[in-house]
Amino acid sequence: MSRTIHKLTDAFVKSDRLSDGRYSDGGGLYLNVKPGGSKSWVFMFNVSGKRRVAGLGPYPAVKLGAARKKAEEYRALVAAGEDPIALQRLSEEPTFAECADRFLTSMEGQWRNEKHRQQWRMTLGEAYCKRLLPMRVSAIATDDVLAVLTPVWQTKAETASRIRGRVERVLDYAKARGWRSGENPALWRGHLRNILPPRAKLTRGHHAAMGYADVPAFVIRLRSLAAMAARSLEFLILTAARSGEVLGARWSEFDLDQMVWTVPAARMKAGRPHRVPLSKRAGELLTELRVSSQSEFVFPGQRPGRPLSGMAMEMLLRRMKLVDVTVHGFRSSFRDWAGEESEFPREIAEAALAHVVGDATERAYRRGDALAKRRELMESWCQFVETL
Incomplete structure (x- = not known):
């Protein structure tokens, strides 16, 4: 270069x-000197008429x-017409395998058992x-995600659902780290939902x-029953x-004035504590129960001072001849409705299920x-439940 170089001394x-x-x-x-005396090196250059600044590391390291x-x-x-910053980012960009590993490492603190960790690693592995x-995470496109999902979309509906959601999470993590841009190719609403056929009836694990x-019609049936299990x-x-x-649930846990x-x-x-916002109907149901309640438990059992049996709701389903439905499965029904019929963000639906959302840094900012x-x-x- 025509300009003088090597002007500084040790x-x-x-x-x-x-x-x-x-x-x-x-x-x-x-040499960049900050207030307080810390020093670092920067390289300044122009690309397409725009000034760029690349960090070269701290001094004296x-x-x-x-x-x-x-x-x-x-x-x-x-x-040579290249952008050193862009090339550096490209060299730092991880593969999907590396990105998934970093994401899982950042999330493992929220998982309480080794089985859950293994399930995530298995579904995101070979x-x-x-x-x-x-593949570099920036290169992954919709066709690549479809190639993963299509073989199991109809035959392993639950597994396919978990894979799609977990791939989406990894690619969201990559975007947040600056390794991707644009729409997530594993996104369901407004994207894969318009490509993939309806899945077989979904189950969550077992x-x-x-x-x-089918939930609205089922709730009408529940309301026709007098059993406490139906109310619960x-x-x-x-x-x-x-x-x-x-x-x-105990009455002391409820604030019916604030509906929480x-x-x-x-x-x-x-x-960790979980606040549940009560809908209008949920509040009405509690108010009705409170009038005649003589127990600390909202849903008391047959034995004094004890809540309803852990099997009461399952036995109710059996008496209603619903052998292919479980109580826990209604959380899945809610999650599927939220994902496929509502416009609420995924993290709000996950929070409603008391699932931990985001890595430690993200959660620190979202208190x-x-x-x-x-x-x-x-x-x-x-x-929606009361649509009928």
Whole structure:
């Protein structure tokens, strides 16, 4: 280059008397001094008429000679029409396998047992995602995701659903880290939903789920029954709660003025308190029960001072001749409705199910529990349940 280079000296760079600012070594290399005295190297260049600044590392970890060598490499790239920053990002971009591993490492703190960790790693590994594993995350397109899902979409409906959701999470993580841009090719609503055929009846693991379209008619049947188990099951459906959370519910956990149910940490699977916004119908159901209640439990059992039996709702389903439906499956019915029929974001639906959403950093920034948004979601679910 025609401009003077190598203008700085070791003694100058080492000096602790430099004011904050940038000091040119020539040829685009600068020593950047911040208030407080910390120093680092930057390389400044132009691409398509736009000024770009590339960091070369902190001083003294990167000495003057090393910074000059890196600057020389960058000048050669710029002269060849390349963007050193873009090339650096490309070299740092992980494959899907590497990205999945980083994502899972960031998430493992929220999983309470090794089985759950293994399930995630298995579904994102060679068993199903072999095609994606060696690909750079920015190169993964819809056709690649379809190649993974299509072989199991109809034959293993639940597995396919989990794979799609987990691939979506990994690619969302890649986008947040700056390795991808644009729409997520594993997105369901507004994307894959328009390509893939309807799945076979969905089950969650061993928990067979009623199709959400059948839930309104089922709730009408429940309301015709006088059993306490019918009341508890309707409440479970309206709140998308787990059976243990519903059966162990105490009146002291409810604020009916604010229409909020706070399940204590000791009774939550994730080991932390969970606030449940109550829909209008859920509030009405509780008010009706409160009038005649003589127990601390909202859904008391036959034995004094004890809640309803853990099998009460399952036995009710059997008496109703619903042998292919489970109580836990109604959480799946709710989740499928939220994903396929509503416009609420995935993280709101997951939060309604008391699932931990996002990595540790994301959760640190999102300290609230989105109660207001979840209230809108649960009221919409209630309105759907009462459509008949």
